[in-house]
Amino acid sequence: MSVEAFLSAAHVPRGRVAMRRGLALASAGLVALLAGCDLAPKYEEPKYIYPNGWAGHGVFVDGHPAEEAPRGDWWKTFHDPALDTLEAQMLQNNPDLQSAAEAFTQARDIARETEARLYPQVGTAAGMSDNKTSLTRLWRVPASSAPSYESSVFYSGAATWEPDFWDSIRNQAHMQKNAAQATAAQYALTRLSLEAELASDYIGLRGLDAQLAVYADSIRYYQTAVQITRLRQAGAIAAGIDVSRAENQLYSTMAAQSQAVAERQVLEHAIAVLTNKVPAGFHVASILQQKIPMAEATFSAGLPSTLLERRPDVAMAERRLAASSRAIGVARAAFYPNVTFSASGGFMNNGFDLANMANSMWTVAVQAVEPLFTGGLRRAALQRAWSQYRQTVDVYRGTVLAAFQDVEDGLSQTAQFREQQRRQQEAVEAALRTQKMTMALYTGGLTNYLDVVVAQQAALVARIAEVRAQTTQLQATVRLARALGGGWSRDELPSIRSIEPFKPLQYEGLHHPTPAGGIDPHNSPADNDLGGGYGTMLHGQGLTGGSIER
Template identity: 65%
Template sequence: MRLTDRKRGYFSRPRRHVATALAGVLSIGLASCNLAPEYHPQKFLYPEGWEGKGVMGNARPADDALRSDWWTMFKDPILNEMETRMLQVNPDLQAAAEAFTQARDVAREAESKLYPQLTGAAHMSYNKGSVGRLYNNPRTSSSLVYESNQAYSGAATWEPDFWDSIRNSTRMEKNLAQATAAEYASAKLSLEAELASDYIALRGLDAQNAVYEDSIHYFKAAVEITELRQAGAIGAGLDVSRAQNQLFSAMAAQSTLVADRRVMENAIAVLLNTAPAGFHIAPVRDVKMRFGVVKVNPGFPSSLLERRPDIASAERHMAAASRAIGISRAAFYPHITLSADGGFEDGGFDLASVSRAFWKIAVQAVEPAFTGGLRRAALQRAWSQYRASVDDYRGVVLSAFQDVENGLTQSGQYKIAQDQQQKAVEAALRTQSMTMALYTGGLSNYLDALVAQQDALQARLGLVQTQTSQIQATVRLVRSLGGGWDVSELPGVKQIDPFGAFQYEGLHKPAPVAGIDAHESAADNDLSGDKGAKNVRGGLTH
């Protein structure tokens, strides 16, 4: 055999071995082993039917199932306009959308480790040696020599995901991103319900204020009657004092009510991204609350698990915790990294020559031999965190059933109380009218008339408060049932990626997904409340 043939065989054999080894590592890396336990959502046994007797009993979802714009059921145009505006400008809701964007980016960061990491470098230097450098002979002219160096290189590293550590990290972060999306939906529903409840409370205060105005008008008339009777020597001064005390006490209570209304109005303004000083909702002069009759279909208990965003968030946290077990298990196995780098380097400018090339291909395997229980502790903690997430999930489910049961009970019982209180108001008004007629005719003392007036006022205020509580209970029931949300609205795992692997444009913000849009607008900083508030300022027409 010729020498050239021997040289060719000497160099080609190791290269073939390296190529074969790299191909084997690549194939094993692509056919990895998932060490995470098989995940199944928890299943529960629960009583059939709802115990609470609310507006609707246990029934199958039908045409009256909740819609995402559930507040329109109250048939109030101002509430509709405010809910729409709040979803556009509320800062807390926008911050929740940004939290989802950040969770998507964290998931992308974890997924990026599945790809080879490529880097490039280049440098150029022009150097002069020092006369005083070590081992330099000052009698030579070497100190005057200028030395140059130029090089450019590239490197690539890749960690084959043998044990699905990277994949489980990616899946875990995507599950957490889905949980963040559910938390956004929960925050959205909470804000919608808070705004509706505050607005209903404000209209309840308007109705109470109208009751006070009627009563104050009546009390003023009573003061005039007692003064006339005293002037005619057929009434005592004590009657006048009692009537005046009744009048001014009612006026003081009305002033306190006006302050409470302003505080509630301020709370609504903040929800609408408006400074309270620039916001006002015209009061309604009506002793009755004019909201549409709302019927809520609770559906089957089993369907509640798919309609509550907080339950969906807890379930996604549970799924993420199961992936963390696979990550902890993978730490017991060796981690292998492939790397390659190469380039050209020359003391002059002749970089195109093959002889100036350099390269290196390496395979690194790391297996901790003894860590003093570090990996075992991490694995045990992962299992404990998973069990804790199961407990948290069960707690959220129980709380959801409690919320629905409370909403059904309260909305039903408050409706009964409202009917009963209406009868009490009718009786109190009759008593007030009769006792005042008897007093005017001199057939009764004023104390009986005074007690009847107080009873009538309290009965009328009680009716308004019961009406307010009943409508607010309906809002809480709607919220406890998910407000028309469904688990199908969660973004899928493939939708979590905020951009593609080779996308370098449009990185300011990701495209909206599952209706969650992280946006910014010049209108966000407009706290004057002038835009979109015409209907709010105009008041409600019945």
């Protein structure tokens, strides 16, 4: 059921002009009185209490990113020009990142579409028709003088406006703007994830380069050992089993080298795709050094409050929480009358002589709808809005806890992996000494070749473990930088006012929106270059040419 009041008028007498003016003033006063009825609850970002012990604080406070936190292009702390170039290409051309930017544009347009309902919707119409009836139609008197031909020409305009007495439209628009801000945070999270993935893949590739250098050095050593055992066998000094053991060590190491080459190629393919290149046309030249030639970066977590300002996923969850609070206001507004004003007018005539008042037509109407009984529809919607808000609070809290877990994991791993790397280096030194001594003893006939093989295996395992420890340490640093937000700040989120992609009266330059929050959707000339056509630019930076030693 509904109560509907509909009022229309045409040709009001002059004696009632004063009454009309009084009603207009009263209506304007009523609109001014009701325009500020915001039914959404007052939103405040949740504040949490956490255990004393991290930086000596017990309650979150407003803060700013710490000086020791990652800044901007955080990967530059590794001082690797090739990585810098790859990151720049990825940020410029990665399709996933560009897709996230377009998703932000669409979220802004949805907010604009919602807010457009605050404005009067104005339209025009015009038309003409030429009509003729049959002279022999049914029920027509043969001698009738009724016309059988008639034309009609008209043009008119119409306007409707829904005054937002209960801030339903405003809350919906604000909700969509909050959602657009969350999409901007999602873009930042996507960018950070891609930056970290590329850096981690690159470090893994350089780690495999170092392993290949170790394998190459060991293979040269084992080839010499095979020659020694064969000479000793030829001189009847050693048995054939020594030759077999030496050859087994050589060939198994060659097999491990082939596996490392395959793993390197897979990482190279992953880097190619991240930088918008077809893997077949992309190559990262190998650097055959027995340690990864990258500087070790260190980052500090800072204060808890600054961490929450630097994490895009936390900002995204908080903006969704703000949007859900606006949804409560929309659900509350459904309990109040929905008022709509409409007006239309124009001219119609059976010819082209339209411009006189006798041919005019107009209608003015006000409509108010108030549902009286809906079987609990609106109450269920309101209860669902509150439940969704509480669910979003839970999600936000879970995101905050996950952020702290990521940071604690990163701090623990970087500290322990650094110690692991130091201890492994000592193990390598001891294993190489043992290998050298056992080979000297074997050459002098003081031990058997089994001791030599054991020493060689221990040395190779220790050297590979050292490279892997360095790789793990650098990759853990990348994960820590990602956990700390990678230099992103909540201040980079677009403001509510900047969400609008264009102005209400803007009709040009709509192909691309006005940039907001540092997110500028673009089409790069290199988007369609999937063949790695940057050889000249990358020459000398370890990204073209070169080969893997076997």
